[in-house]
Amino acid sequence: xxxxxxxxxxxxxxxxxxxxxxxxxxxxxxxxxxxxxxxxxxxxxxxxxxxxxxxxxxxxxxxxxxxxxxxxxxxxxxxxxxxxxxxxxxxxxxxxxxxxxxxxxxxxxxxxxxxxxxxxxxxxxxxxxxxxxxxxxxxxxxxxxxxxxxxxxxxxxxxxxxxxxxxxxxxxxxxxxxxxxxxxxxxxxxxxxxxxxxxxxxxxxxxxxxxxxxxxxxxxxxxxxxxxxxxxxxxxxxxxxxxxxxxxxxxxxxxxxxxxxxxxxxxxxxxxxxxxxxxx
Amino acid sequence: xxxxxxxxxxxxxxxxxxxxxxxxxxxxxxxxxxxxxxxxxxxxxxxxxxxxxxxxxxxxxxxxxxxxxxxxxxxxxxxxxxxxxxxxxxxxxxxxxxxxxxxxxxxxxxxxxxxxxxxxxxxxxxxxxxxxxxxxxxxxxxxxxxxxxxxxxxxxxxxxxxxxxxxxxxxxxxxxxxxxxxxxxxxxxxxxxxxxxxxxxxxxxxxxxxxxxxxxxxxxxxxxxxxxxxxxxxxxxxxxxxxxxxxxxxxxxxxxxxxxxxxxxxxxxxxx
Numbered sequence: 001x002x003x004x005x006x007x008x009x010x011x012x013x014x015x016x017x018x019x020x021x022x023x024x025x026x027x028x029x030x031x032x033x034x035x036x037x038x039x040x041x042x043x044x045x046x047x048x049x050x051x052x053x054x055x056x057x058x059x060x061x062x063x064x065x066x067x068x069x070x071x072x073x074x075x076x077x078x079x080x081x082x083x084x085x086x087x088x089x090x091x092x093x094x095x096x097x098x099x100x101x102x103x104x105x106x107x108x109x110x111x112x113x114x115x116x117x118x119x120x121x122x123x124x125x126x127x128x129x130x131x132x133x134x135x136x137x138x139x140x141x142x143x144x145x146x147x148x149x150x151x152x153x154x155x156x157x158x159x160x161x162x163x164x165x166x167x168x169x170x171x172x173x174x175x176x177x178x179x180x181x182x183x184x185x186x187x188x189x190x191x192x193x194x195x196x197x198x199x200x201x202x203x204x205x206x207x208x209x210x211x212x213x214x215x216x217x218x219x220x221x222x223x224x225x226x227x228x229x230x231x232x233x234x235x236x237x238x239x240x241x242x243x244x245x246x247x248x249x250x251x252x253x254x255x256x257x258x259x260x261x262x263x264x265x266x267x268x269x270x271x272x273x274x275x276x277x278x279x280x
Numbered sequence: 281x282x283x284x285x286x287x288x289x290x291x292x293x294x295x296x297x298x299x300x301x302x303x304x305x306x307x308x309x310x311x312x313x314x315x316x317x318x319x320x321x322x323x324x325x326x327x328x329x330x331x332x333x334x335x336x337x338x339x340x341x342x343x344x345x346x347x348x349x350x351x352x353x354x355x356x357x358x359x360x361x362x363x364x365x366x367x368x369x370x371x372x373x374x375x376x377x378x379x380x381x382x383x384x385x386x387x388x389x390x391x392x393x394x395x396x397x398x399x400x401x402x403x404x405x406x407x408x409x410x411x412x413x414x415x416x417x418x419x420x421x422x423x424x425x426x427x428x429x430x431x432x433x434x435x436x437x438x439x440x441x442x443x444x445x446x447x448x449x450x451x452x453x454x455x456x457x458x459x460x461x462x463x464x465x466x467x468x469x470x471x472x473x474x475x476x477x478x479x480x481x482x483x484x485x486x487x488x489x490x491x492x493x494x495x496x497x498x499x500x501x502x503x504x505x506x507x508x509x510x511x512x513x514x515x516x517x518x519x520x521x522x523x524x525x526x527x528x529x530x531x532x533x534x535x536x537x538x539x540x541x542x543x544x545x546x547x548x549x550x551x552x
Contacts, residue, residue: 051544052318132309132339215317215339218325226337236340239455240314242477242546243484 032256036249044250049217052241053233058251060219062258064134064227065203067220068213069262071138072202076145077195083146084153085179102151109147116144117208125212132226137213144208145198152197156190157183192270196263203259206231230255306331308529311339312346312359313431314455315474316514319378319545320359323533326541336529343431347372350517356526358517362431373522374515377533378547381475382432382510383498385460387467388487392416395491401440403470406448411468424462424471425449432456435512436472439493464488475508476500476546504548514547 043057050056091098120140130136160183168178184191206229214226217233228236234251237244310320317340324336341349343360347368350358364374384400386392392414395403402408403421411419425447426433437444451469453459459473460481475498478490490498494509502508516530532538542549 052322132337210340214337215321216337217321218335226339236314236318239457241318242457242460242480244457 029256032249032252035246036251036253039246039250040253044247045254048219049233052244053217053237053247054241054243058230058233058247058254060217061228061230061233061251062254064213064220065230065255065258067134067223067227068137068141068209068229069199069202071135071223072141072145073195073199075139075142076149076198079142080146080149080194081153081184081191084150084157085184087150087154088157089175089179105147105151109151111144112207113144113205114207116140117211119143120208121211130224132212132214132216133224134213134220134227135223137209137227137229138223140208140212141202141205144205145202148201149194149198152194153187153191156187156194159190160186188270188273192267195266195270199262199266200259203255203262204231205229206235210235230258306334306525308334308336308356308525309339309354310336310357310359310516311341311349311355312517313343313361313514314340315361315380315431316346316359316377319514319542319547320516320533322541322545323377323538324529326538327529327532330532331528334525342429344429346517350519353519356518356523357529360431360515360517362434362512362515364515364517368517372517372519374513374517375530375534376513376515376550377530377538378514378542378545379503379550380512380514380547381498381500381503381508382435382472382512383475383478383493383508384470384472384491385463385478385488386470386491387463388489389467390416390489393491394495397440397494401442404440404442404447404449419468422451422466422469423447423449424451424453424459424469426459426472427452427454430454431512432472432474435510439510460486460488472510474546475503476548480546500546500548504551506551513550 045057045062046059047057048060049058087098087101091101117140120136120143124130124136124139125132130139164182164186165178168182173181209229210232213229213232215228215232215236216226217228218225220227230251234248234255237248237251308324310324317338320336321338324338327336328334338359339355343362346355346358346360347364348358349355350372351368358372360374361380364372384395390411392411395414399408399414403414404423404425406423408414409421411417411421414421426436428444433444437447451462451471453462453471456473456477459471460478463469463471463473464481464486475490478488478498479500481488482490492498496502496508498508503511516533518526518530521527522530539549
């Protein structure tokens with residue numbers, strides 16, 4: 001087999017594309033590490049912020065972030081799973097209702113996050129009277145990650161071999177039993193992927209949170225307290241606080257680690273909870 | 281599936297009972313200017329420490345929001361980083377806690393040492409597009425201005441007598457640090473930012489230079505003495521007379537007990 005010059009060029013371009021993606025990530029990470037690694041320590045993670053975040057740590061902000069993410073995933077996961085199963089099982093292929101809902105979901109998935117922020121502020125904070133609170137922020141994020149989560153899970157459910165469904169029916173399993181023991185476990189990777197996408201997007205969110213969960217950097221005592229998320233903290237430190245760059249970079253490193261951990265956890269959890277049943 | 285359902289039920293139960301825990305005891309809500317917010321947050325922490333049981337919640341969103349929230353009662357105190365307009369002053373009362381100057385900055389490599397008011401206007405309206413037109417090198421000017429609703433923009437427009445629709449900017453930015461970073465990264469850029477933040481940036485080796493305004497050097501010292509032309513007050517505003525708790529907070533924020541906090545945020549304590 002001989003290689004044509006055009007072909008070689010094509011291969012080179014593909015290599016270049018792959019390499020530049022990796023290089024961008026490496027550059028970003030090295031830049032963050034160079035600036036922030038010096039400030040990163042156990043104390044940084046366990047003490048409260050002082051002097052507008054220039055001094056002290058991020059303990060309260062980390063707790064708020066975890067609570068906001070917890071509310072968002074805790075609400076989005078069951079609701080999203082239900083909606084995806086409904087779309088997959090109870091709507092006819094090519095039917096009008098399902099198509100319209102899918103279109104709406106795809107539209108919502110592409111919506112800029114500030115739109116969800118304004119919606120969350122108007123609906124959860126003002127109309128439902130939740131005020132600036134971790135709950136408002138978490139519910140806003142749940143609304144934001146639902147569309148992507150539902151569509152990912154639905155695609156996963158659609159990829160499950162129809163033979164499995166027929167097999168379950170032939171064994172006389174009820175629809176819910178077939179779902180719990182056969183279909184959902186088979187779609188576990190898609191559910192894990194949907195959760196990962198959702199957590200990643202939620203953890204990186206600033207615009208949707210600044211008007212819902214707010215700016216207060218005190219340690220939250222309940223879900224009805226306002227609590228500053230890591231992304232909001234990073235934004236404020238780098239754009240609004242003179243001399244906040246070092247701690248912004250250190251906080252960003254913590255956020256990257258947090259998202260990585262949350263992703264691993266989501267994948268492990270969906271595998272463990274769901275594939276165990278498949279093995280029985 | 282059963283686990284998921286149990287979880288969902290628990291969650292709904294929690295959600296149902298949460299609003300009950302919402303009743304605020306001694307709580308002050310402050311919203312508004314992102315410039316004032318970090319300072320208000322620090323003053324709030326010290327106030328909380330001195331008054332156990334009191335909570336001060338600070339939220340940002342810009343001076344316009346501070347005015348609106350104070351007017352419609354969403355906030356006990358609005359944060360506004362400019363003087364109140366006559367129409368706002370009919371219903372709102374301003375309590376100044378600090379001063380801040382706004383100065384023009386250019387890249388440190390730019391040989392231009394000063395601009396007169398006519399040149400500033402010409403640059404911001406796009407009549408001078410190259411530094412050659414302002415006594416500098418042959419390099420296009422990148423005009424950096426602020427987004428609508430920012431009080432630095434309003435102050436700048438007031439000083440130059442321009443309307444925002446006349447400004448021809450290549451970059452429209454939000455917060456001070458963003459302005460400093462934009463100018464530091466572009467040898468042809470010109471922008472206007474808070475003097476305190478710019479002084480800090482210069483001290484820490486960020487390549488920008490402050491330009492004098494109307495012949496007065498841009499320093500926090502000149503701001504404090506009231507000599508710098510582009511000076512703005514940082515205000516706490518209330519709808520009419522403040523509530524007793526808000527009044528105590530305002531008195532605390534205007535007392536010498538928070539002077540170090542004002543300086544730590546690179547603002548200027550008002551002369552007493």
